[in-house]
Each structure stands twice: as structure tokens, then as C-alpha cells.
Amino acid sequence: MSSLDAIGVRVEGPDLKALARRNAEPILHEIRHALARLLESGEETVIDLRGLPLSDFDQDFLVGELGVGELECRLDALGKSVIQETAYHGVWLVTHFNAGEQIIGRFVEVTFVPAILKSDPIDIRSDLDRLTERLAAGLEEGSAGEVDSQ
Amino acid sequence: MPSNMTLGERLRKQGVSRRGFLKFCAATASMMALPPTAVSALAAGLEKARRPSVIWLSFQECTGCAEAITRSEAPTLENLIFDYISLDYQHTIMAASGDAAEAAREKAMHENEGKYIVIVDGAIPLKDDGIYSTIAGMTNLQILKDTVKHAAAVISLGTCAAYGGIPKASPNPTGAAAVSEIIKDKPIINVPGCPPIPVVITGVIAQYLAFGKLPELDALGRPKAFYGQNIHDRCYRRPFYERGLFAETFDDEGAKAGWCLWKLGCKGPITYNACAVTKWNYGTSFPIQAGHGCIGCSEPDFWDKGGFYEPLSAGTFSAGGRLAAAAAVGVAVGVGSAVLARNSQKALHHKEGA
Numbered sequence: 001m002s003s004l005d006a007i008g009v010r011v012e013g014p015d016l017k018a019l020a021r022r023n024a025e026p027i028l029h030e031i032r033h034a035l036a037r038l039l040e041s042g043e044e045t046v047i048d049l050r051g052l053p054l055s056d057f058d059q060d061f062l063v064g065e066l067g068v069g070e071l072e073c074r075l076d077a078l079g080k081s082v083i084q085e086t087a088y089h090g091v092w093l094v095t096h097f098n099a100g101e102q103i104i105g106r107f108v109e110v111t112f113v114p115a116i117l118k119s120d121p122i123d124i125r126s127d128l129d130r131l132t133e134r135l136a137a138g139l140e141e142g143s144a145g146e147v148d149s150q
Numbered sequence: 151m152p153s154n155m156t157l158g159e160r161l162r163k164q165g166v167s168r169r170g171f172l173k174f175c176a177a178t179a180s181m182m183a184l185p186p187t188a189v190s191a192l193a194a195g196l197e198k199a200r201r202p203s204v205i206w207l208s209f210q211e212c213t214g215c216a217e218a219i220t221r222s223e224a225p226t227l228e229n230l231i232f233d234y235i236s237l238d239y240q241h242t243i244m245a246a247s248g249d250a251a252e253a254a255r256e257k258a259m260h261e262n263e264g265k266y267i268v269i270v271d272g273a274i275p276l277k278d279d280g281i282y283s284t285i286a287g288m289t290n291l292q293i294l295k296d297t298v299k300h301a302a303a304v305i306s307l308g309t310c311a312a313y314g315g316i317p318k319a320s321p322n323p324t325g326a327a328a329v330s331e332i333i334k335d336k337p338i339i340n341v342p343g344c345p346p347i348p349v350v351i352t353g354v355i356a357q358y359l360a361f362g363k364l365p366e367l368d369a370l371g372r373p374k375a376f377y378g379q380n381i382h383d384r385c386y387r388r389p390f391y392e393r394g395l396f397a398e399t400f401d402d403e404g405a406k407a408g409w410c411l412w413k414l415g416c417k418g419p420i421t422y423n424a425c426a427v428t429k430w431n432y433g434t435s436f437p438i439q440a441g442h443g444c445i446g447c448s449e450p451d452f453w454d455k456g457g458f459y460e461p462l463s464a465g466t467f468s469a470g471g472r473l474a475a476a477a478a479v480g481v482a483v484g485v486g487s488a489v490l491a492r493n494s495q496k497a498l499h500h501k502e503g504a
Contacts, residue, residue, distance in 0.1 A: 023386065023389065046186030046187070047186070048179075048180050048185075048186050050180050050181075050427065050428075050433065051180060051183060051427060052427075053383075053384045053385060053386050053388065053426055053427065054386060055386035055408075055439070058386065075169060075173070077166070077167050077169045077170030077173055078166060078170040078173055078174060081173060096173050096176065096177055098432070100432065102432035102433060102434075103432075103433055104177040104180075104432070104433070105173070105176050105177035105180045107176070107180075107186065115172070116169055116172055116173060116176075120167075120168035120169065120172075122168050123167055123168045123169070126162075
């Protein structure tokens with residue numbers, strides 16, 4: 001969240017909220033179609049919200065409509081990421097932040113599990129080597145629980 | 151750190167996990183307007199990318215373009231990419247000066263012949279043999295020709311390098327010209343804007359690194375990924391335009407309600423850039439969101455296209471021509487508003503002249 005939010009500016013008028021519904025509703029239809037495809041064929045869909053002309057009102061309306069589901073994951077890699085299942089199972093809201101907590105990417109993923117949650121074989125191989133080395137060294141240096149936050 | 155490391159190796163060496171790398175690629179694909187399905191291809195390309203040598207030449211410019219990219223705070227996508235390139239010459243920010251600086255430029259050219267990228271910001275004065283801007287005793291024109299001779303490609307950064315920009319504005323006392331008016335035998339990518347959006351600059355470099363080829367360009371030499379759509383079509387205020395709801399002044403009820411700024415001179419309908427989607431200051435906002443119309447800074451000769459606060463229908467072109475342009479970008483209500491805007495502008499001029 002930027003410090004600009006602390007500035008007390010209020011945009012007047014009721015039209016923006018009414019407009020938000022108009023901009024966000026087509027995306028909800030797209031999500032409905034994507035969910036149907038996921039069930040029928042397993043096809044996953046990713047919608048890049050930053051690639052769409054949405055105002056803050058639009059995004060708030062969309063996120064509010066999607067709601068909050070049972071599962072929320074937080075990732076610390078080049079800044080925080082929040083992977084939130086929405087109130088609709090299979091519809092995930094993935095928000096990436098940089099180290100300054102500014103949003104650098106926001107996606108609606110229609111999938112069983114977002115790809116970024118899965119451990120990657122390259123990382124697993126690297127950590128297998130690390131664990132092997134630690135065991136060979138008698139677990140003497142540092143802590144096995146130290147995870148790089150990058 | 152060895153200079154021949156790939157970007158993937160370098161990031162891993164810095165402790166960036168695969169998840170971090172995928173996140174980086176997802177955000178980069180987003181800013182490059184690539185479909186989310188392209189993330190895996192981008193990741194594969196960037197993973198194997200090698201560090202390119204870059205020579206950055208600054209000519210008739212205000213340093214705003216360099217400020218835009220170098221002022222970004224760490225760690226951002228901009229500096230992840232920007233840190234990765236080998237910036238071998240940039241006379242504003244490099245430690246070396248004088249002969250040492252020029253020697254660095256020549257060394258980079260010699261060692262990376264045919265492979266280095268030249269970034270140019272600023273226009274090039276041509277009048278009176280280009281004497282109006284010199285560096286190390288050479289005119290900008292001489293340095294440009296000399297440096298570009300063995301380059302792989304040229305990135306014209308900012309509207310001044312891409313189209314002449316403000317130095318070329320009437321009456322153009324120095325005979326300022328764009329890079330593309332001088333260099334005819336090298337691929338040139340125009341990245342206009344006053345200044346360009348930082349992630350657009352690095353996005354172009356990232357695309358070159360990832361896919362090993364130059365991006366697809368529009369008729370004005372701009373990457374379509376970032377300049378493929380106009381501001382108006384991507385503007386969140388567009389639905390107000392469709393409904394014929396316009397702010398008439400900067401403090402009326404329409405302005406407060408966030409209505410379309412077209413009648414206040416917004417050049418969004420004729421301006422191609424990524425501002426409405428990528429936005430500025432880490433996605434915080436962009437001029438239209440802040441309540442000011444687009445001034446069209448990524449278009450050729452934007453400074454000489456009439457007043458920034460004159461609606462497009464009342465510009466320096468013939469009223470009929472502008473009206474036709476309005477009809478092309480909007481619906482009937484927009485054209486009707488164009489007539490009204492033109493009339494109100496005429497009334498304004500009449501009042502001023504009275």
C-alpha cells in the first residue's frame with residue numbers, strides 16, 4: 001500500500017460504483033465459463049487483471065463479488081504474494097507484491113491448484129543436495145529451518 | 151559474479167527461488183501485455199538469457215528518461231532487468247569521465263562488435279553541422295554514427311530520440327532530428343514517452359533477452375506489446391464517454407464524479423501507450439486517473455499539436471478533420487459531444503478575444 005493512501009482525497013459522486021458493476025460483470029461471466037471448462041476438460045484459465053482497464057472501484061467490486069474462501073497462502077519470494085481461494089472453489093485470486101509492497105501482478109486463476117504453490121524440481125534438487133551436505137557435515141553449521149526468503 | 155552467467159543462474163546465485171523466478175516472469179509477462187499462457191515461454195527464455203552489453207547515449211534531452219528508470223526502488227522488475235545488463239557507457243551516471251569514459255565506450259564496441267545494444271535518449275541537432283550539442287569534442291551526430299556502426303540494434307528511448315520531441319518543437323532552432331531520420335541501416339525500436347514508463351523500457355529489453363529477437367513494431371516503430379492500443383480504449387473512464395458524460399471544467403460535478411476528460415483536451419483517443427494499463431509509480435495511477443487529460447506525449451510532434459486543454463474537435467487541424475477522427479474512435483454520442491465541445495471552445499475563444 002503506498003503512502004499516497006494516507007492523503008485524504010475523496011472522489012465524490014455515486015456513478016463510479018454503478019460503473020464498477022458494468023466493468024466487472026463481464027469478467028464474472030468469463031470466470032463462470034472458465035470454471036465450466038475446468039470441470040469438463042481440466043483446462044486452466046488465468047486472467048490478468050492488470051491487463052484490463054479496471055479502476056480501483058472495478059477491482060474492489062470484482063474482489064468483493066468473488067469473496068473469500070477457505071484457503072489463503074502467503075509466499076515470500078521477491079516480496080510477498082497472497083494466493084487466496086475465493087468463495088468459489090477453483091477460483092483463486094493471486095496477488096504479487098514487490099519488496100515495497102506495491103502490487104506488481106494480480107491474476108484470477110481458475111485451477112485446482114495455482115502453479116506457483118507447487119514445489120519445483122530445480123528447488124527440490126538443490127535442497128536435496130543441501131540436506132545431503134548437512135547430514136554429511138553432522139548438522140553442525142546453522143539451522144536446517146533457515147529458508148531463503150527470496 | 152562471472153559475466154557469462156545466464157539470468158537464471160544469476161538469480162539463483164542471488165538466492166531467488168524458482169517460485170520467485172516464476173513470480174518475476176508472471177509480473178514481467180503482465181507488463182509486456184503477453185497472455186498469461188506465455189509465462190512458461192518467457193521463463194524458459196529468460197532462464198537462458200546472456201548478459202548483453204549496452205551503450206547508452208544521451209543527446210538533446212532533459213535526463214527525465216534516465217531519471218524515470220534509475221529512480222525506481224529496489225527490488226523492482228525494472229532493476230532486476232536493468233541490473234542484469236552490462237551498461238558499459240552512460241555518461242550521466244558512470245563514474246569515469248573524459249577520456250576514460252570515451253575509452254569505455256570504444257572498448258565495449260570493440261569487444262561486443264555486432265552484438266551490443268545502443269540506447270539513445272534525446273534528439274540529435276543537425277543544423278550547422280550539429281554544433282549545438284557536443285560530447286568530448288564530437289557532435290552528437292558523429293558519436294551516434296560512430297557508435298551505431300557495429301550495433302545489433304538501437305533503442306530510441308523517449309519521444310525526443312524517437313521523434314525529435316521537444317527539441318524539435320517549432321521553430322526547432324537546432325535542427326533537432328530523431329534517430330530514425332539519421333540511422334537507416336540498423337533495427338530501431340522506438341520507446342516514446344515523456345518520459346517512457348520504466349517497465350516499458352525494461353520490458354523491451356526483457357523481450358529481447360528472453361526471445362532473442364526484436365519485438366513486433368507498429369507503423370511508428372513502437373513495440374505493439376506496449377503501444378498496440380490507445381489510451382482511450384484502455385481507459386477506465388471510457389464507459390462515461392460511451393454514455394456522453396464529460397467533465398466540462400476541472401472542478402465541476404463531472405470532474406468530481408470521474409467523468410471522461412475528453413472535452414478538457416484529453417488526447418487519449420489519438421495516443422498509443424500503456425499508461426492506462428501499466429500506470430505509473432508502481433501501478434499507483436496515471437494522469438487521467440489523477441484528473442488530468444492525456445497530453446499525448448508518446449506521439450510524434452505532440453508539442454505542436456495545439457493546446458493541451460483544447461478538445462480534439464477544436465485543435466489546429468480543420469474542424470471537419472478532427473470531427474472525423476472523433477467519429478472513428480467513438481460512438482454517435484461522442485461525435486455529438488465533439489460538436490458541442492467545438493462550439494464551447496469557439497465560445498471560449500470568442501470570449502477571450504472580446
